Amino acid sequence: MLKNNIRKYSILIVILFITFTLPLGIKNPYIVHIFIMMYLNIVLAMGLTMIFKAGALSFGHAAYASIGAYTSVLLVTMLNIPFWIAFSLAGVVTALVALFIGGITLGVRGIYFTITTFAFTEVMKGIYNAYLYPFGGPGGIRGIPNPSGIETKEQFYYLALIFVLISFFIFYKMAHSKSSFGIICDGLKLNELLEQSLGINTKTVRIFVFIVGCTFAGFAGSIMAHYLRQINPETFAIHTSIDIIVFCAAGGFGSIIGAVIGATSLTMIGELLYGIGTYKSLVFGGMLILIVLFLPEGIVGFISRKRILK
Amino acid sequence: MVPLLELSKVTKHFGGLCAVNNFDLKLSKGELMGVIGPNGAGKTTIFNMISGVLNITTGNIYFKGQNITGQKPYMINRMGICRTFQLRTIFDDLTVLQNVMLGGYTKKGLGIGFLSSFLGTTKKKKELEQSALEKIEQVGLTNHKDEIAKNLPHGFQRAMALAIALVTEPEVLLLDEPVSGMTVKEIIWMMELINSLRADNQRGILLIEHNMRAVMDYCDKISVINFGAKIAEGLPIEIRQNEDVIAAYLGGKSHAA
Numbered sequence: 001m002l003k004n005n006i007r008k009y010s011i012l013i014v015i016l017f018i019t020f021t022l023p024l025g026i027k028n029p030y031i032v033h034i035f036i037m038m039y040l041n042i043v044l045a046m047g048l049t050m051i052f053k054a055g056a057l058s059f060g061h062a063a064y065a066s067i068g069a070y071t072s073v074l075l076v077t078m079l080n081i082p083f084w085i086a087f088s089l090a091g092v093v094t095a096l097v098a099l100f101i102g103g104i105t106l107g108v109r110g111i112y113f114t115i116t117t118f119a120f121t122e123v124m125k126g127i128y129n130a131y132l133y134p135f136g137g138p139g140g141i142r143g144i145p146n147p148s149g150i151e152t153k154e155q156f157y158y159l160a161l162i163f164v165l166i167s168f169f170i171f172y173k174m175a176h177s178k179s180s181f182g183i184i185c186d187g188l189k190l191n192e193l194l195e196q197s198l199g200i201n202t203k204t205v206r207i208f209v210f211i212v213g214c215t216f217a218g219f220a221g222s223i224m225a226h227y228l229r230q231i232n233p234e235t236f237a238i239h240t241s242i243d244i245i246v247f248c249a250a251g252g253f254g255s256i257i258g259a260v261i262g263a264t265s266l267t268m269i270g271e272l273l274y275g276i277g278t279y280k281s282l283v284f285g286g287m288l289i290l291i292v293l294f295l296p297e298g299i300v301g302f303i304s305r306k307r308i309l310k
Numbered sequence: 311m312v313p314l315l316e317l318s319k320v321t322k323h324f325g326g327l328c329a330v331n332n333f334d335l336k337l338s339k340g341e342l343m344g345v346i347g348p349n350g351a352g353k354t355t356i357f358n359m360i361s362g363v364l365n366i367t368t369g370n371i372y373f374k375g376q377n378i379t380g381q382k383p384y385m386i387n388r389m390g391i392c393r394t395f396q397l398r399t400i401f402d403d404l405t406v407l408q409n410v411m412l413g414g415y416t417k418k419g420l421g422i423g424f425l426s427s428f429l430g431t432t433k434k435k436k437e438l439e440q441s442a443l444e445k446i447e448q449v450g451l452t453n454h455k456d457e458i459a460k461n462l463p464h465g466f467q468r469a470m471a472l473a474i475a476l477v478t479e480p481e482v483l484l485l486d487e488p489v490s491g492m493t494v495k496e497i498i499w500m501m502e503l504i505n506s507l508r509a510d511n512q513r514g515i516l517l518i519e520h521n522m523r524a525v526m527d528y529c530d531k532i533s534v535i536n537f538g539a540k541i542a543e544g545l546p547i548e549i550r551q552n553e554d555v556i557a558a559y560l561g562g563k564s565h566a567a
Contacts, residue, residue: 193383
C-alpha cells in the first residue's frame, strides 16, 4: 500500500518536473505546439470520459468546446473584454447551454441520447455557418488578439499545463473509484433503477456530470481559439468529437487515467500523420475499429488485465 | 393509530388493461405482511406504485398519514420506504462493500449534497462504511465484503441486495420475492433473517413471495390478490382455508365466475 503510494507519487513528481521544465529544454516551437494541443485534448477527453462514466455517450463534445471558443472570442473581439473575464464567461455560457440541452436530452437513454448529441453538433455548425454576424460564417473569425500577458508559445504552454493539471485534479477526484461520487457514477451506469430506489436523484447527477464535462470542454475551446488565433465552424465539428471519442476508447473508456494516456498517445500519432492530411480521419477511424475489436477496454484495461494475470 | 403504510383504493391501468383494481392495504409497525397471488396478479405492480416507479391511475398511498402519491422514487426512499427487486438487481461490477455503501449516501447526506461527496467528507464516509459493514455482517457476508458482486453465488447476491436496502434504514421494507431460486436451507435462513428485521417493532415489512411455506410460516397477515383485485386477507390459517384462494391457485368454480 505504502510502496504503491510512493511509486504513484514519484511518477507524478517526475511527470510534473518534465512538463514544467520542457519549454526550457526544448526550443523547437513545433514540439511546444504539439504539447499545448495535447494538453487541451486531454481536458476534452477527460470531460467526455466523465460523461461516459455516468452512462451517456456524447458525440457533441466538440460542440461545447465551440460554444466556449466562440463566446470568449466574441467577447474579446467585439466588446474588448479582458481575456480572463471572457474565459470565465465562456465557462458560464457553456455550462448554461449544457444545462438547457442536457436537461432536455438526458431524459432519453442510450443510443437515442447519442443521436441527439450528433444533431446538436450539426445544429451548432449550421448556426456558425449561417450567421456572418457575429460568427463570421464559414470563414470564421481570424486575427484573434493574444490575451495580454500570454503572448509567446511558452506562456501559452504554461497556461495549458496549469489548466490541464487543475482539470485532472477535479476529474480524478470526481471519478476516483474510492470517492463517493465516483461510486455513485459507476452505480448510475450499472443500474439506474436500483440507485433511484436508494434515494439518489440520478437525473440531477447525470445533468451535473454532463455540465461539468461540457464546461471544461468550453474552457479548453476558449484557450484553443485564443492560441490558434482563429476559429471557424470546422475547428470543432463532428470529426473533432470523433477524435475525442477515439482518445477515450484508446485509453480505456470510463477511466480518467485512460483518457490522459489515450489523448497523449493519439495526439502524438496524429501529429506524425500530419503529412497525410485529410487521410488522418481515415487512420483514426480504422484505429477505432481495431481498438474496439482487439482492445475493448483500451490501454488501461489491457495493462490492468496483464497485471492480474501475472 | 395511523398505520405505517396505507394504500387506499389504488388502481392502475395499462391502456385498456386493469393491472390493479381498488386495492386497499394497511401495514403497521412491527408487522410482517405477505402479498401472494398467481403470476401476473399485480403484486409487483403494487410495489412499483408504492416505490414511485409507476404512476397511479387513481387512489392514494399514505406513509405515516402523509400522502406520498406521485412522488419520485428517490424521494420515496428518502422518506423511509425501501424496496428490493424481484430479479437479482445489484451493481454488478462493484464490490459488496461498495454496493452496500451506495445505499447509504443519501442517509449520510452524501447523496443529496453530492457536491460534498467529492470534496471529501471523510468522517461521514467512515460512519457510512461502519454502518455498511454492520449490515453486511447482519446478512452474513463479512467474509465476502471485498468480492465483486457479480461473482457471488445467487443466494449471497440476494442477501447483499437486502443489505443494500437495510443501509438506507427504511421504516417500511418492500421485499419482492426475496427467496426465489434459493435452496430449502437458504430459504429458512433468509426468512429467519427477514423475521429478525422487525424485532425492534419499528419497521413494517411487506413481502411478495411465491413460496407458500415461507409466507405461511412467517407472515402475521396475508393479502391475496388475483387479476389485480384483493380476494382475501387474514391470518395464514384463514388464508389456507379460504375457498377463493384455493380456487385461484388450483383452479375451480369460483375462478371461472
